[in-house]
Amino acid sequence: MLRHTRLASVSDGQHVVVIVDDHALFSQGLALLLESRAGDTFRVAGSVTAGEEAVALVGRHRADIAIVDLALPPLGGVETIRRIRAAYPATRVLALSGTEDLELAAAALRAGAHGYLGKSADPEVLVAPLLAISAGVRVLRAELLDALLADADRTGDGLLDKLSDRDVELWTLLAKGLETSEIARPLLVSERTAKRMIASLLHKLGAANRIEAAALAGRCGLLDPE
Numbered sequence: 480m481l482r483h484t485r486l487a488s489v490s491d492g493q494h495v496v497v498i499v500d501d502h503a504l505f506s507q508g509l510a511l512l513l514e515s516r517a518g519d520t521f522r523v524a525g526s527v528t529a530g531e532e533a534v535a536l537v538g539r540h541r542a543d544i545a546i547v548d549l550a551l552p553p554l555g556g557v558e559t560i561r562r563i564r565a566a567y568p569a570t571r572v573l574a575l576s577g578t579e580d581l582e583l584a585a586a587a588l589r590a591g592a593h594g595y596l597g598k599s600a601d602p603e604v605l606v607a608p609l610l611a612i613s614a615g616v617r618v619l620r621a622e623l624l625d626a627l628l629a630d631a632d633r634t635g636d637g638l639l640d641k642l643s644d645r646d647v648e649l650w651t652l653l654a655k656g657l658e659t660s661e662i663a664r665p666l667l668v669s670e671r672t673a674k675r676m677i678a679s680l681l682h683k684l685g686a687a688n689r690i691e692a693a694a695l696a697g698r699c700g701l702l703d704p705e
Contacts, residue, residue: 492519494613495540498526499533499559500548500575505598509546509605516606520613530559534566542570544612546605548598549576549583557586564591571612573605584623589687594618615658617690624694639699642683647701649680653689654696 496513498506503526510523524540527533530551537545545563549556560572574587577598584595594612596605597620608618639647645666652662663673677689686692 493522494520494543494609496521496523496544496546496609497533497536497540497542498523498546499528499530499536499551499556500526500546501528501551502548503528513606513609517610521609530554530556530562533559534562537563537567537570542567544571544573544609546573546575546609547587547592549574549587550578557583557590560587560592561590573608573612573618575605581623584620588619588623588690591688595620595623617656619690638684638695646680646683649676650684650692650696651701653677653680654693654701656689656693 498509500506506526506528510526513521513523521544524542525536527536530547531554533545533547536542547556547560547563551559556574556576560574563570563572571593572591574584574592574595575598576584576587576595579597587595594608594617596608596618611618642650649662649666652665659673659677660670662677663670666673666676668676681688681692684692684695686695
């Protein structure tokens with residue numbers, strides 16, 4: 480296990496990363512790659528092979544990003560992500576999977592993951608997505624987004640009629656991928672109020688997170704050109 484200790488916040492120019500993967504060789508390879516290719520941006524502080532140890536690992540190193548394999552036995556990657564996000568909501572999570580199970584990927588996003596990628600034998604492909612996630616951008620495979628949009632369990636029929644004009648305005652801003660501070664400005668509210676409004680809207684929509692809300696907005700036509 481890598482044993483670096485975080486001594487400073489992101490202000491030192493680096494984002495602290497931890498890896499939760501039951502394949503130690505993959506974790507070591509990814510850590511070496513990040514150090515050699517993006518050492519100015521990322522520092523891998525540690526790794527564990529069991530989901531049960533993930534929350535403690537994130538807390539111990541005050542991790543900015545956690546990379547979580549969805550095939551973790553016995554806890555499972557989805558539950559691991561859910562526990563990390565509950566304990567440390569500021570930590571961003573990238574979910575990885577070696578399978579093409581889009582339902583599992585969608586479950587990871589509902590659990591709070593900020594991105595999902597297929598697990599490649601070459602970890603080099605993870606550098607760019609991690610840079611995007613560290614910059615606040617969500618990373619999602621195109622086919623997964625298509626699957627969410629086509630999800631038969633989600634229907635927008637009649638939903639718009641149940642929302643106020645204010646809710647629809649908020650939903651549209653949310654679906655465009657704006658940050659909370661950017662949403663607050665056009666609504667003329669504080670950032671704290673905007674956070675409460677977003678939480679209330681997600682509840683009304685039955686969406687677990689912003690990605691699901693954006694997917695549902697697309698189905699309802701909110702993102703279509705006028």
